[in-house]
Structures are given as C-alpha cells and as structure tokens.
Amino acid sequence: MKQMMAIDADKALPPELRGKGADVSESDLKDLEKMQDKNVVQLSRFHLRLRRSGPTQVVRYSRDAGAAPLWPSVTHAPEHTARTVPPCPRCGAPRTFEFQILPQIINHLKVDSELHSAADFGSAAVYTCSKSCAPPDPGEDGCVVGLDGDLEVSGAYAEEVVLVHPPLNA
Numbered sequence: 676m677k678q679m680m681a682i683d684a685d686k687a688l689p690p691e692l693r694g695k696g697a698d699v700s701e702s703d704l705k706d707l708e709k710m711q712d713k714n715v716v717q718l719s720r721f722h723l724r725l726r727r728s729g730p731t732q733v734v735r736y737s738r739d740a741g742a743a744p745l746w747p748s749v750t751h752a753p754e755h756t757a758r759t760v761p762p763c764p765r766c767g768a769p770r771t772f773e774f775q776i777l778p779q780i781i782n783h784l785k786v787d788s789e790l791h792s793a794a795d796f797g798s799a800a801v802y803t804c805s806k807s808c809a810p811p812d813p814g815e816d817g818c819v820v821g822l823d824g825d826l827e828v829s830g831a832y833a834e835e836v837v838l839v840h841p842p843l844n845a
Contacts (some may be wrong), residue, residue, distance in 0.1 A: 713749045718843070721747040725777065733780040736773065744775045744800035746840050751797065753838035760836050763804035770802040770836055778842070797840035804833060 724745055725732065735745065746752035753759065760770050776799040786793050810833065 717749045718747050721745055725779075730779065731783075733777050733783055735775040735777065738771075738773055740771075742772050744772055744798060744838070747778075747797045747843055748840070751841055751843075753800075753840060755802075755838065759838060760802045763806070763808060764834060765810075766804065766806055766808040768804055768806040768808065771805040773801050773803040775800045795842040795844075797842050799837050799839045802836040802838070808833070 728735075743755075762769050778796060778798060781794055
C-alpha cells in the first residue's frame with residue numbers, strides 16, 4: 676500500500692520534479708525540519724515584537740549592555756564575530772549593538788519595490804564604539820590617523836559596522 680501511494684504521489688508531481696530529493700537521507704530531512712521550525716519560531720518572535728511597537732516603528736534602539744538585534748530568521752542571521760564586528764579603529768574598544776533598522780522603513784520611504792535596484796533587506800544592525808570615543812584632533816593637514824594606521828579624511832565621523840540580514844524572499 677505504501678509503495679502504491681509513493682508511485683501515485685510521484686505521478687502527481689510535474690515531470691521536472693520527479694525523482695528530486697530522493698537522495699536526501701531521513702537524518703538530513705529531520706535536520707531540515709528542525710531548522711525550518713527554528714526559523715518559523717524566530718519569524719513569529721520578530722513579528723510579535725514589532726506588533727507591540729506598532730507598524731510605524733522603523734528603528735529599534737538600545738545601548739543596554741548585552742543588547743542584540745532581533746533577526747527575522749535563525750539560519751540567515753549575520754554572524755557577530757570579531758571578524759564581522761571588529762573593535763573601534765580609534766580607541767580599540769569593542770563595538771556593541773546600538774540600533775537596528777527594520778524593513779518597514781522601505782515602505783515609509785515609498786521605494787518602488789519593483790525596481791531591480793530597490794533596497795530590500797530583512798533587517799540591518801548597527802554596531803558602534805562601546806566607549807563612544809571622541810574624535811581625535813585633526814593634524815595641521817586636517818587628517819587623522821586611526822589606531823589601525825588608516826588615514827581618515829575627517830576625524831569628525833566614526834566608522835561604524837552594519838550587519839545586514841538578507842530579505843526573507845531572496
């Protein structure tokens with residue numbers, strides 16, 4: 676009976692999909708289902724949290740110790756490592772999460788989402804110097820050299836790091 680149902684199910688599939696996925700093991704399939712469940716739960720958390728704040732919220736801000744962005748999925752969330760979020764080049768202090776730009780901003784900016792060049796993202800998290808170090812005084816030439824030896828054109832602005840979660844429909 677089970678074999679008959681499998682044959683009937685295979686006939687119901689479009690020809691280009693028949694036989695696809697037959698090489699996926701039961702273990703791989705269970706891992707995929709677990710991962711899918713984590714993403715569904717995370718997306719639900721994301722939407723529930725945003726619903727509490729209202730549909731007009733476009734930025735989540737927090738300088739609290741241990742604050743972290745709320746990503747819409749687990750599997751596509753950018754990794755926060757020493758490589759992706761390096762220390763401040765001015766003072767060497769670690770960069771910490773400061774604010775998150777939510778995808779609703781795209782609607783508020785009235786961006787034509789049909790354009791190939793339109794901005795699209797799941798969320799963007801900005802990491803800034805944990806010590807909020809002051810800009811160094813520029814030299815006589817108006818330039819400043821950071822701790823990393825790179826020449827900054829202006830000492831008035833600090834370089835920040837942005838981690839971007841890709842759009843969920845990508």
